[in-house]
Amino acid sequence: MNNFVYDIPTKIYFGENQLGNLGKELSKFGKKVLLTYGGGTIKKIGLYDKVVKEIKDAGLELFELPGIEPNPRIESVRKGIEICKKEKIDVLLAVGGGSTIDATKFMASGAYVEHDPWDFFVNNAPIEKALPLVTILTLSATGSEMDTGGVISNPETQDKLGRLGRPMLPAVSFLDPTNTYSVNAYQTACGSSDIMSHILEVYFNMNQDLYMLDCFMEGLMKTVIKYAPIAMKEPTNYEARANLMWASSWAINGFVNGGKRQAWSCHPIEHEVSAIYDITHGLGLAILTPRWMEYCLNEKTVSKYVQFGVNVFGIDSTRPPMEIAKESIRLISDFFFKQLELKSTFKELSIDDTNFDIMAKKACKNSTIEGFVPLNQEDIKKIYEMCY
Amino acid sequence: MNNFVYDIPTKIYFGENQLGNLGKELSKFGKKVLLTYGGGTIKKIGLYDKVVKEIKDAGLELFELPGIEPNPRIESVRKGIEICKKEKIDVLLAVGGGSTIDATKFMASGAYVEHDPWDFFVNNAPIEKALPLVTILTLSATGSEMDTGGVISNPETQDKLGRLGRPMLPAVSFLDPTNTYSVNAYQTACGSSDIMSHILEVYFNMNQDLYMLDCFMEGLMKTVIKYAPIAMKEPTNYEARANLMWASSWAINGFVNGGKRQAWSCHPIEHEVSAIYDITHGLGLAILTPRWMEYCLNEKTVSKYVQFGVNVFGIDSTRPPMEIAKESIRLISDFFFKQLELKSTFKELSIDDTNFDIMAKKACKNSTIEGFVPLNQEDIKKIYEMCY
Numbered sequence: 156m157n158n159f160v161y162d163i164p165t166k167i168y169f170g171e172n173q174l175g176n177l178g179k180e181l182s183k184f185g186k187k188v189l190l191t192y193g194g195g196t197i198k199k200i201g202l203y204d205k206v207v208k209e210i211k212d213a214g215l216e217l218f219e220l221p222g223i224e225p226n227p228r229i230e231s232v233r234k235g236i237e238i239c240k241k242e243k244i245d246v247l248l249a250v251g252g253g254s255t256i257d258a259t260k261f262m263a264s265g266a267y268v269e270h271d272p273w274d275f276f277v278n279n280a281p282i283e284k285a286l287p288l289v290t291i292l293t294l295s296a297t298g299s300e301m302d303t304g305g306v307i308s309n310p311e312t313q314d315k316l317g318r319l320g321r322p323m324l325p326a327v328s329f330l331d332p333t334n335t336y337s338v339n340a341y342q343t344a345c346g347s348s349d350i351m352s353h354i355l356e357v358y359f360n361m362n363q364d365l366y367m368l369d370c371f372m373e374g375l376m377k378t379v380i381k382y383a384p385i386a387m388k389e390p391t392n393y394e395a396r397a398n399l400m401w402a403s404s405w406a407i408n409g410f411v412n413g414g415k416r417q418a419w420s421c422h423p424i425e426h427e428v429s430a431i432y433d434i435t436h437g438l439g440l441a442i443l444t445p446r447w448m449e450y451c452l453n454e455k456t457v458s459k460y461v462q463f464g465v466n467v468f469g470i471d472s473t474r475p476p477m478e479i480a481k482e483s484i485r486l487i488s489d490f491f492f493k494q495l496e497l498k499s500t501f502k503e504l505s506i507d508d509t510n511f512d513i514m515a516k517k518a519c520k521n522s523t524i525e526g527f528v529p530l531n532q533e534d535i536k537k538i539y540e541m542c543y
Numbered sequence: 544m545n546n547f548v549y550d551i552p553t554k555i556y557f558g559e560n561q562l563g564n565l566g567k568e569l570s571k572f573g574k575k576v577l578l579t580y581g582g583g584t585i586k587k588i589g590l591y592d593k594v595v596k597e598i599k600d601a602g603l604e605l606f607e608l609p610g611i612e613p614n615p616r617i618e619s620v621r622k623g624i625e626i627c628k629k630e631k632i633d634v635l636l637a638v639g640g641g642s643t644i645d646a647t648k649f650m651a652s653g654a655y656v657e658h659d660p661w662d663f664f665v666n667n668a669p670i671e672k673a674l675p676l677v678t679i680l681t682l683s684a685t686g687s688e689m690d691t692g693g694v695i696s697n698p699e700t701q702d703k704l705g706r707l708g709r710p711m712l713p714a715v716s717f718l719d720p721t722n723t724y725s726v727n728a729y730q731t732a733c734g735s736s737d738i739m740s741h742i743l744e745v746y747f748n749m750n751q752d753l754y755m756l757d758c759f760m761e762g763l764m765k766t767v768i769k770y771a772p773i774a775m776k777e778p779t780n781y782e783a784r785a786n787l788m789w790a791s792s793w794a795i796n797g798f799v800n801g802g803k804r805q806a807w808s809c810h811p812i813e814h815e816v817s818a819i820y821d822i823t824h825g826l827g828l829a830i831l832t833p834r835w836m837e838y839c840l841n842e843k844t845v846s847k848y849v850q851f852g853v854n855v856f857g858i859d860s861t862r863p864p865m866e867i868a869k870e871s872i873r874l875i876s877d878f879f880f881k882q883l884e885l886k887s888t889f890k891e892l893s894i895d896d897t898n899f900d901i902m903a904k905k906a907c908k909n910s911t912i913e914g915f916v917p918l919n920q921e922d923i924k925k926i927y928e929m930c931y
Contacts, residue, residue: 158560160556160557162555164552166549168546169802365786374762
């Protein structure tokens, strides 16, 4: 059991009609606010008008950067940094899903450096400072509203890379479940798949850590399994949207890790897929996860699958371990492909084996992913093949 | 489902040998440190010397206030405030269990006011500021290391009263499970009983809130049930001590509440017992809790007991609800009185019915505790009688 430091000071306003606190929170950091958002959903659902009103009512000066892409691009980050520097922005306000928040995080850190922000990803340029960041979440998925990381794409190099940086942790996040009412069934499914994957990446780990954290992860997974299908069928079900929203934050804010320091597996393997084919991250994860679980199952790892199957799916614990393990993989596949109704193969997405070699090589950085089960290029290629 | 604000910025150093960070953390707040502690256990286990060394090595000026009582008294708080004011203390360092930390919280807030600190408890005097507080925990129980509250006794008036105050939230807490190795089986049992009660006070609630929080509470309860008996038998079992320690913080730091705002029941009922008889809080809670559960069980509340029995104790969910409920009360009684080996009646503690009337009256403040099931003076008296 490793030591750890728990330090997650993000303040969360959870629930409906909490935006009255926005002006007060932004004002703590200064006068000039850069509002970032995506393709206009926030205008459609009326959130944009409310946000602008709060900013104006608080007497703050508003700057805007719309158009942040899904799988956000480094070019958007560059644009944001330019505005921050030119206008001497005091605080960033990201309104959207993980893509908008991720991109805004690197505007916040990029505002303090002279080099190109892509250096954060390829040259490990240090992240020592960042402008304060406030977020208003509109999609339950990445957990970016309460964590220190983000993932940015560079279409020129076909790279999609992640980076952590403590100064980028949001200071305040507004989590209003009703802001996700307009998320359609497919995007709700992809977001839920992403949340599930964040938990599985930590949960499937042979290093013993705190039992209470395993219990908590099992609770988070049961929450996603219970509510994702409800939210898909009843988009304005507050209970379902609220549970998914708070689960999205806790799946990845660092709490469940305790002292575990194992590398993630499915995420880097998926990033190479969406970097080239621009598919939704959560969909790629759904396709990959059951195959990864199947590939990693062996006599040494089976006990973790048993714990998962018994505690999350309620499989009878007296059955033989290998049988429980396989049943648990079948049930998580059912979750992704039947309950979430997601496509189950690369073939259906017109992804063939053309790039499997290069994708596998990049996913393990030409070495090995030291995750639940160590995976080298050959292993990853096999997992891609299982997905075809 | 109510809205809530989540805002728990306490930084936690979890694990062994993290004290090397103490000087750095204290220095953030200034030069003059008031170290508070209890009866000398921290000297016996060698912690005192380590702490003093870190303080000296960091070039800080050390002041000391030893002798904080279990069920800490307002007189100790007054002494601490006097030192804070006279010496212009910058930061308080509480080393001990909940009693030491609770008392120190009110020194921190009392340092900023001119009135007597007992006014915080009887006259609801505002708590607007407090000196920064760092804690080093030596007993897993009250959760004071990561919450905003504390309970103080006033022997003159036979009162034992609690108060919350956000500025008193510890800034940094050091949670080293090995610092609880010397806690004997009885105190481990009482501490575990206290943790369990904190969870039950929130969990037993008919107001629907987030399912994921119920899952988390069930995980916390399973953690305490699993590890408390192990820690009693194997006091240096790191895994057991670590799980209990982190569970103690999360049972009461506010996270599990979500938007629930229901009053607690067993705690105020118990405080009247330990205010007069000076018994250990966790022991009083163990005796009271199963009787309170029994008293509150009815057709309207039974569903919560079923959820508890099935999810925490694994009782077969197909059995009749009332049967599951009664079985769950039997099992939680077994936990307190068999696994934790705690005394099960007031009689065994030489507490008779002499003061039941006045205790019941004070517990409900001459009105009603609006908790899981509303309880008036008559109800509370009956619960006391069931404990005899």
